[in-house]
Amino acid sequence: MAAASRARPPPRSAALRDGEVAADADWALNQRVAGGDRAAFQLLVLRHEGRLRSFLSRVAGSDADDLAQEALARAWTRARDYRGQGSYGAWVMGIGWRLFLDQRRTARRREGLAAGEDVPTSSDPRPASDAAIDAERLLAGLSPQERAALTLCFGHGCSHGEAAEIMGVPLGTLKSLVLRGRAKAQKMIGEGGAS
Numbered sequence: 001m002a003a004a005s006r007a008r009p010p011p012r013s014a015a016l017r018d019g020e021v022a023a024d025a026d027w028a029l030n031q032r033v034a035g036g037d038r039a040a041f042q043l044l045v046l047r048h049e050g051r052l053r054s055f056l057s058r059v060a061g062s063d064a065d066d067l068a069q070e071a072l073a074r075a076w077t078r079a080r081d082y083r084g085q086g087s088y089g090a091w092v093m094g095i096g097w098r099l100f101l102d103q104r105r106t107a108r109r110r111e112g113l114a115a116g117e118d119v120p121t122s123s124d125p126r127p128a129s130d131a132a133i134d135a136e137r138l139l140a141g142l143s144p145q146e147r148a149a150l151t152l153c154f155g156h157g158c159s160h161g162e163a164a165e166i167m168g169v170p171l172g173t174l175k176s177l178v179l180r181g182r183a184k185a186q187k188m189i190g191e192g193g194a195s
Contacts, residue, residue, distance in 0.1 A: 022047075026088035034079040041076055048089045051156060055093050058151040059144055060100045067103065071096035086165050090158070094166045097148060104144065138185050145169075146181030153178055 026047070032040035052071060056064035075082075075092050082091050139147045145167070152163035164174035 023084075023087055027084045030079055030082050030084075030088060033076065041079075044075070044088065045072055048092050051089055052092055052096055055148075055151055055156060056096050056100065058139060058155060059097070059148045060103075063100075063103065067096055067099050070099050074099075086162065090162050090166050093152075094168060097167055100144070138188055141188050142181050142184055146177050146184065149174055149177035150181045150185070 029040040029044050053064055053068045056067045060067050071092055074095050148167055149163055152158040152166060160174050164171045
């Protein structure tokens with residue numbers, strides 16, 4: 001009986017522990033950033049810049065680098081706004097997503113674009129494989145919200161909850177975006193295969 005009362009809880013997975021350690025490290029680094037520590041911010045940038053740029057390149061095309069720079073600049077100036085709820089990476093990607101939406105709204109107002117003409121085109125000079133070109137075309141056929149939802153959930157491995165947090169939408173809305181985006185993508189694939 002005495003041995004049973006001292007039994008340890010089952011061990012948690014190493015991946016979960018590693019994720020918690022990274023989140024704790026990000027929180028501690030951001031606390032230093034809030035105090036003006038540039039070296040701590042450089043470490044956060046090294047950890048999260050690649051994922052941020054990858055996400056933004058999928059949703060914003062050729063504007064991704066500018067948006068990523070602006071998102072990181074805002075993360076620096078608004079370090080005190082990060083409260084440690086959710087991952088730091090999700091917080092920074094959320095900043096990038098909101099900047100993209102703001103940029104899109106401004107461009108629409110300025111150019112008077114109709115709602116159906118907002119498909120971004122990539123002007124990336126790097127050669128791409130046929131599969132990458134096909135993926136870009138497929139994503140270009142989706143709305144920016146559907147594109148972001150699919151990119152976050154399938155391209156970056158975010159949970160629906162994390163993706164909803166990044167995009168600033170309710171969980172149900174995010175799930176609808178994923179389902180709609182997948183259905184549209186599957187339809188486009190089917191139509192392309194039938195041609």
